[in-house]
Amino acid sequence: MQFGIFSVGDVTPDPTTGRTPSEHERITAMVRIAQKAEEVGLDVFATGEHHNPPFVPSSPTTMLGYIAARTSTLRLSTATTLITTNDPVKIAEDYAMLQHLSGGRADLIMGRGNMAPVYPWFGKRLQDGIPLAIENYALLRRLWREETVDWEGTFRTPLEGFTATPRPLDGIPPFVWHGSIRSPEIAEQAAYYGDGFFANHIFWPKEHFIALVNFYRERFEHHGHGSADQAIVGLGGQAFMRRRSQDAVAEFRPYFDVAPVYGHGPSLEEFMEGTPLSVGSPRQVIEKTLTFTEHFGHYQRLLWVMDHAGLPLKTVLEQLDHLGEEVVPALRAELDTKRPAHVPEAPTHASLKAARDGSTGDTSTAG
Structure with missing residues (x-):
């Protein structure tokens, strides 16, 4: 089981203070x-990709490469890489380079993004979002798996x-998750290739995401990659904790009420009732998180968003x-005990290399 955090930047x-950090402060x-x-033993850090204010992570591989040089075990990922507006050739090369620099600690979450204006900024049309995602990813897979590619499609110039x-490290492409909050076509894409599916279910009621994850699982089995419960699922999470639950609620409420992603909408209590948001004591966060398997089955990755809405760095740490x-x-002990033997861990570079080479042994660690 992989636990980590993601930042939208x-x-x-x-x-509570009216102070806005500079872009430099936010990046650092x-x-x-x-x-x-x-340092605290988490497995994954993932950064979003945005090209508009008030967000700063416009160049995920630059940031992740820098972090790779300052860490040794942390898996480096994205949340998400824009498969629609990025050139798949550049994605192929950038993330293969990150693989090499990180010693295989890199993977990525592909997504269409949820900012409509980004499409024309990169010469694309919003209405082409799904076809772009499908075509660009099909090309990306070939670029990682074939030494020489001849290709012609609809949305970019041909390749001859x-x-x-560089080529992928050890000849093994980075593992890909497909992220979606609303599109069954993206869940189908993940299932077709046997890739992971990341349901960032922090915004909408869980019933919506249960249906999306179940669809992905059914199609994963349909395409012959294993049983439905062996599909590779990732989930989003969100929490704010203090020793006493009433202190957590009082401290977090002003940040929730004005948060860019969900402020000025449902109350904090309504949002906690309908989504994974947990505000309370660490024990309460553990208990709520343990209910995720009841809704989604056994999953392989959980990423919390912890640093948004103006929270000071000291508080985030x-x-x-x-x-x-x-x-x-506590979650590792509980979830690892309950995970059936036939349900796989999240793929890593080490486990994918071992599977290709026919190796045996423990391949569940990062690498």
Whole structure:
């Protein structure tokens, strides 16, 4: 089981002080948060990709490469890489380079993104979102798996005798998750290729995401990659903790009420009732998180968003202490005990290499 955090990289005023961090402060804070995640024993740090204010992570591989040089075990991922507006040739080369620099600790979550204006900024049309995702990813897979590619499609110039460099580390492409909050076509794409499916279910009621994950599982089995319960599922999470639950609620409420992603909507209590958001003691976060398997079955990755809505860096680092010292150890013990033997762990570079080479032994660690 992989536990980690993801950051959308928003630059948001602290509603309790009115102070807005600079872009430089926010970028360096994200690096410190990633380092802290490794220090407290988390497995994954993922950064979003955005090309508009108030967000700063426009170049995920630059940031992740920098973090790779300052960590040794942390898996580096995205949330998400825009498969629609990025050139698949550049994705192939950038993430293969990140693989090499990180020693195989890199994977990525592909997605269409949820910012409509980004399409024309990169010469694309919003209405082509699904066809772009399908065509671009089909090309990306070939670029990683074939030494020389001849290709012609609808949305970019043809390729003739093209070789993407560097080649994937050990000849093994980075593992891909497909992220979606609403599109069954993306769940179908993940199932067709036997890739992972990441349901970032932090915004909408769980019933919506239960249906999406179940659809992915059914199609994963239909396409012959294993039984439905062996499909590779990732989930989003969100929490804010203090020793006393009433203190957590009182401290987090002003941040929730003005948060760019869901502020000015349902109340904090309504949002906690309908989504994975947990605000309370570490024990309450553990108990709520343990209910996820009741809704989604056994899954392989859980990423919390912890650093948004203007929360100060000091507060975020305190939240990671709670995760690493109390929440994640309890979840590991409980979830690993209950996981059936035939349900796989999340793929890593080491496990994919071992599977290709016919090796045996423990391949569940990062690498």
